[in-house]
């Protein structure tokens with residue numbers, strides 16, 4: 001037995017250690033450690049978007065947005081002062097604000113184009129999220145320009161929430177004051193890991209003290225809900241170093257934590273070639289880290305949510321999870337109830353009842369499209385009724401580990417036969433994972449990590465059935 005296993009054996013109580021080993025063996029057998037399985041933040045995942053769904057379709061779907069319900073908005077800022085090596089976000093480095101100024105001009109034009117020429121009327125927004133990249137790299141004047149434009153283009157619905165991704169190393173007090181003035185209620189702070197050796201290996205140096213000071217400023221400014229993003233599976237990370245980071249992070253009092261597995265895909269994200277593959281923990285070790293971290297956070301009073309989120313019981317995400325009202329969006333788990341999401345900026349994805357549209361990904365291509373008076377949509381996906389059905393099943397598995405028969409039949413009347421077939425198929429492929437009763441199917445609690453396996457199976461088997469039915 002390796003030192004690592006001795007360590008995890010000591011850290012876990014005896015009964016939990018046995019369950020843990022069963023999980024590892026099962027997941028290894030089913031290839032979870034080798035496979036690249038999507039995170040299913042959308043169904044279908046963005047890699048299945050097609051070029052045929054572009055500006056024309058986007059215009060049509062915008063024109064048919066239901067006006068009686070509030071919408072969500074997302075604005076993407078694809079610039080960072082430094083480019084961290086681990087990061088696969090759509091962003092580019094800049095040392096000056098010049099390209100950012102011209103990008104904000106384009107964003108304002110896009111907001112006008114969408115709201116004045118394509119939407120049927122002025123809509124109310126329930127959520128506004130600024131993500132990136134580094135939204136806080138905007139100076140106070142640019143932030144004010146952007147936000148006053150957005151707040152002018154949409155009404156705010158009752159219970160409106162404004163959230164922003166914050167980089168503690170690049171958030172001036174001036175820009176934070178501007179965000180407070182525009183009623184930022186939620187903030188998401190990137191940490192990843194506090195160990196100096198890990199930070200050096202991922203090209204992101206950010207001290208605990210800088211992070212703590214920003215967190216205090218955010219709380220003083222009125223941020224009621226604070227999320228912190230962490231990663232496991234980073235170079236030189238160990239269980240001990242991850243625990244040290246967790247303890248420091250918890251001392252900052254976040255309401256929510258997202259603990260994602262680092263995905264090493266240097267063929268997709270060129271910056272990651274800076275990270276030596278041999279310094280990364282093995283897939284099994286990554287899994288051990290995620291499980292130990294989970295135990296630690298539960299001991300601190302956090303409720304595990306879905307696959308990789310944690311929240312204090314008072315937090316709205318924990319409440320949504322308790323009442324089966326949680327869902328998924330491109331940022332992960334959410335309590336956002338809106339059916340329509342309008343994405344602004346390069347690579348931003350909009351979600352409509354009919355499907356998804358993604359804006360041109362490269363900043364220059366995005367700006368070119370908007371400046372030539374067109375919408376920026378360049379690819380997307382038109383949902384079939386079968387897709388909507390599969391998406392609902394995957395959502396159930398990813399969010400609360402269940403497929404609830406009554407709820408599915410209530411929403412998709414006439415699907416009883418298909419649902420029976422799916423249930424039988426899942427039970428025969430994953431007998432160790434699932435329990436069946438009169439309510440439907442549920443994932444065994446100790447096997448929550450396998451939700452992605454089940455989702456991937458639902459995804460591929462439904463696609464194959466569809467291809468088969470087209471052929472006969």
Ligand code: SF4
Nearest residue numbers: 080083084087089133
């Ligand atoms: S982690 Fe944040 S600051 Fe670093 S490159 Fe990614 S978006 Fe930019």
